[in-house]
Amino acid sequence: MPGIGRLTPAATLLAAISVLVTACTGQSGAEAADDPKADVTLNFWHGWSAPSEVKAIEENIARFEKAHPNIKVKVTDNMTDDKINQALRAGGEKAPDVVSSFTTDSVGKFCNSRAFADLNPFLRKSGIDKTKVFPKTLLEYTQFNGNQCTLPLLNDAYGLVYNKDAFKAAGITEPPRTWSQFAEAARKLTRTSGDSYEQLGVMPTFHGYETTPMRLAAQWSPAYFTADGKSNLAKDPAFAKMLTAQKALVAELGGYQKLEKFRSTFGDEWSTDHPFHKGLVAMQIDGEWRAAMAKEGGASFEIGTAPLPVPDDQAEDYGKGYLSGTVMGIAAGSRKQNAAWELVKYMTTDTAAVVAFANSIHNVPSTLEALESPDLRVSPEFKTFLDIARHPKSNTTPAQADGGTYQLTFQDFAYAVEKGDVSDLPAGLARVDQQIDTDIAKAK
Structure with missing residues (x-):
């Protein structure tokens, strides 16, 4: 069973994540003071649960520990975002230092609440140009307002x-x-x-x-928000x-x-x-x-x-699709952030590690080099999705301060439309825009 496909509904996460606004303190980026070469044990929590997935994670961690003998990683699997958020709020030695989440819809909330540390300073210290490592669309759903609080860990097309x-x-x-x-x-x-x-x-x-609705809408290349951040569903004809x-x-x-x-x-x-x-x-x-x-x-x-x-009037764009994926970040309250960064860096940017993990759980690699690696096992059926991931017009749902609430609002409206409960589509979309703008304003 593919872990990424089992996404936790964003609605169940909003309350739990919001409490982190006042709960998360700690080091960040250039301010992290721990010695990454000191002996340390990291707590790594992730959501995979199937035996093959857990085994793939364990194999990746074993390779990491071999390359970093001073860092031990205590892995906890089958962790929901609710459990992760409760632990982050409580803090302490048992709380996770590194987190992997399936819920890309909540990245905006993670970043806005400062639940996860901004990884931009760590990237700069390591000399990593993220725009040359990760596909553009994946960077879009792993950051919010310039805060790169997560990085991609495999993706779905x-x-x-x-x-x-x-x-x-x-x-x-x-x-x-x-x-x-x-x-x-x-x-x-x-x-x-x-x-x-x-x-x-x-x-x-x-x-x-x-x-x-979001995955179908992707084929129309929609713009969910205007340049000034206002909901754009009524004005962009793609949605209607x-x-x-x-x-x-x-x-x-x-x-x-x-x-x-x-x-x-x-x-x-x-x-x-x-x-x-x-x-x-x-x-x-x-x-x-x-x-x-x-x-x-x-x-x-x-x-x-x-x-x-694709829509008939966009036939030349055939090949594009919707992208999402697993994200990985460092808890803002962790006192081991430099060591934690070594694990995040390895799992998200090391080509061999990314390819090995992708091969093990049959997901799409999340770095540009891994997508082209000769070690990637590619069946004819799988190649289709690699090509979708590479397509320049493949797109995703953008991160927002309210996490996935705006998507749920759109989705509920789409349910009503298909049932025949909406008589005036433009007016309905305008009301959806108003609700989305209100929710985002409250979240900010």
Whole structure:
């Protein structure tokens, strides 16, 4: 199971993170006074829990400790952001010095509250030019207002995973590149059975696992905020166009109620009962892990991968997609920040370490050198997602002071749109903008 794909909902984190504003004190960057060559034990907390993931972390830590014999790392796995935030607030010797989080949506909150130390001074001391190490989009979601409070630790690219056998049976010779081709393929691949489905071309509703409004909106290259930081959903036509296209596809495939009734029969996203594995859904919007998981889950058909389709008027940008990933930072209250930086630097910038970790858990590498490494194991299915990660117009949701609250506001509105509860889309988006601006102002 891919760790990055199991993102903690941002809504559960906001209260816990906000208390850190007054709780986090400590060293930062150039002010860190501990001797990184002294014998020390670091507490490293992360969220991975599957045996293969935990083993991959342990192997990386073993390589680090061999290169840094004075630094021992005590690793605690399966840590949620709630547990991490409580420990950071409490402080003390048992609190984490280094943290890895799946929740990129909360980076703005982590940085704004000063829960994590700004890593810019550490980067400068180490002579590392972050713009030459990490892809631009990854730097966007790991910092806020110039505070680089986290660094990328692998990343996810989202694309299309599809059933090649079903494509062949439907007479479809290649994956769709534009939205109109996508909608046509979804119709051809759908076979009804009474008031349900024998096979659904794609589950288009926003509750369908990884099919979130943010990941679909990425194909329209949206601008969530204006230059002065105001919410931009009503003024940027990308959002209305995406919502309109998605709602039309929902209607074409049977309507919201029928689709949701079918979706209620689906198995867990991370189990062998996933509907794509079982051939119930022919196309799946998903991350780089899905093809491997489907094979391991006993899928009996040939699997293909491709970028998500783009709007018809942006056909020249085909290949782009939504990017997110795991982040890694240093607790602001840690008294071992220079030693902690050695661990963060190794795991996030050392090419061999990044490649080894990516190979172990089947995620996309997070440095420019690792993306091109000859040691990276690349299957044809995986290459698609590497190409999406490299695409200059791939994008992400920007960090904000309220963490992921603005995304939840947009997502709730998208749920209402697809159900048919919004009669005036422009007016609805304007109200969403007002709510987002209010929430961000409160967070600041």
